[in-house]
Amino acid sequence: MDKQSLGLYIHIPYCIHKCGYCDFNSHPIKHDEMETYIDALIIEMSHYSQKYSSAGQLNTIFLGGGTPTTLSVSQLTRILEECKNQFNITQGAEITLEANPATIRSDELKSIRQAGYNRISIGVQSFDEAELKLLDRAHGIEEIHSTVDRARESGFNNLSLDLMFAIPNQTLGGWENNLRLALAKNPEHLSTYNLTIEKETAFGKLQSNGKLVMPDDDHQLELYKRTIAFLKENGFHHYEISNFARPGKECRHNITYWQNTNTLGLGAGASFYMNGVRSKNTNLPAHYIHEVNKRQTAVKFSESLEPRQAMGETLMLGLRMLKGISIKTLEDRFQTSFKTIYGDIIASLQEKELITIEQNQLRLSEKGLFLADSVILEFI
Numbered sequence: 001m002d003k004q005s006l007g008l009y010i011h012i013p014y015c016i017h018k019c020g021y022c023d024f025n026s027h028p029i030k031h032d033e034m035e036t037y038i039d040a041l042i043i044e045m046s047h048y049s050q051k052y053s054s055a056g057q058l059n060t061i062f063l064g065g066g067t068p069t070t071l072s073v074s075q076l077t078r079i080l081e082e083c084k085n086q087f088n089i090t091q092g093a094e095i096t097l098e099a100n101p102a103t104i105r106s107d108e109l110k111s112i113r114q115a116g117y118n119r120i121s122i123g124v125q126s127f128d129e130a131e132l133k134l135l136d137r138a139h140g141i142e143e144i145h146s147t148v149d150r151a152r153e154s155g156f157n158n159l160s161l162d163l164m165f166a167i168p169n170q171t172l173g174g175w176e177n178n179l180r181l182a183l184a185k186n187p188e189h190l191s192t193y194n195l196t197i198e199k200e201t202a203f204g205k206l207q208s209n210g211k212l213v214m215p216d217d218d219h220q221l222e223l224y225k226r227t228i229a230f231l232k233e234n235g236f237h238h239y240e241i242s243n244f245a246r247p248g249k250e251c252r253h254n255i256t257y258w259q260n261t262n263t264l265g266l267g268a269g270a271s272f273y274m275n276g277v278r279s280k281n282t283n284l285p286a287h288y289i290h291e292v293n294k295r296q297t298a299v300k301f302s303e304s305l306e307p308r309q310a311m312g313e314t315l316m317l318g319l320r321m322l323k324g325i326s327i328k329t330l331e332d333r334f335q336t337s338f339k340t341i342y343g344d345i346i347a348s349l350q351e352k353e354l355i356t357i358e359q360n361q362l363r364l365s366e367k368g369l370f371l372a373d374s375v376i377l378e379f380i
């Protein structure tokens with residue numbers, strides 16, 4: 001196992017408000033529960049740090065949610081201190097905190113940086129007040145500016161912004177303006193996701209009642225193409241379908257996912273992949289706390305992947321990255337002939353000019369990138 005590739009994800013499932021499009025594992029804030037949630041996280045952490053004590057050093061830690069910044073500075077500090085106590089952490093490890101402009105107080109950012117968080121990912125979504133309203137976000141533009149500016153002043157020199165496109169009524173000019181305003185903040189990293197509507201969300205219900213009309217596929221593609229061109233023109237490296245970075249500032253934690261290497265997950269609903277076994281924790285925070293207190297883990301589902309299945313997943317994830325995936329590395333890792341399993345699929349995708357293979361490196365073609373979801377599904 002690669003000793004440098006261990007990542008740790010910690011899920012904080014609380015939010016001050018449920019955004020209309022959200023289908024993440026997020027739950028209303030309960031202050032009395034949150035402290036016991038952290039106690040449970042630490043019990044679970046201790047269980048896995050002992051179980052995998054020889055697995056390697058943590059190269060990345062990522063606190064995501066939900067909204068990690070619903071926790072107080074002392075709670076965030078406590079979590080990171082426990083990580084340091086319980087795991088070997090690589091010098092220079094990437095330690096990311098997801099932050100929501102609605103929940104973070106600007107004066108807290110300095111203490112958070114001093115606690116050891118060295119990368120911040122801010123959920124901006126839009127620089128347009130009307131779009132923020134439509135998205136049902138709990139923050140306005142002023143909070144975005146103050147969060148980003150204070151993060152910089154507090155010493156965060158690795159800062160990522162999340163933006164959303166294909167919002168109803170969004171024009172190409174409106175989206176470009178969002179990108180321009182984002183770049184004016186000089187982020188090292190940008191994640192741009194198109195708004196997708198899941199049936200069970202509030203937006204899903206509005207859509208089925210005809211009260212929410214999404215942009216058509218052609219317009220969504222036009223917005224995506226413009227994103228790529230605009231960010232490339234401005235010095236960003238497009239390294240994953242939805243992610244762009246200044247050179248050297250790619251998100252190391254997410255790369256461990258896309259390489260399908262070992263990643264531990266803690267917290268309600270967290271998924272993890274260790275040594276070919278994929279597991280997922282129970283979603284409800286109260287149930288998670290109960291389970292961890294009873295048996296030190298809260299795994300609800302676990303399966304050991306057959307080499308062929310693991311190879312397929314690794315391929316699907318690897319193709320999300322623009323550099324693609326080395327066929328030789330894949331074959332060495334899974335001790336399986338790539339051509340025997342995927343020869344026919346590859347031939348068909350090559351014929352349709354959706355993938356390329358150069359020097360044994362398989363990647364999406366430009367045409368394939370715009371049809372990535374359906375191309376990747378071919379490998380299931």
Ligand code: SF4
Pocket residue numbers: 014015017018019022023024026065066067100
């Ligand atoms: S802040 Fe994020 S996780 Fe929380 S409800 Fe909104 S979209 Fe969901």
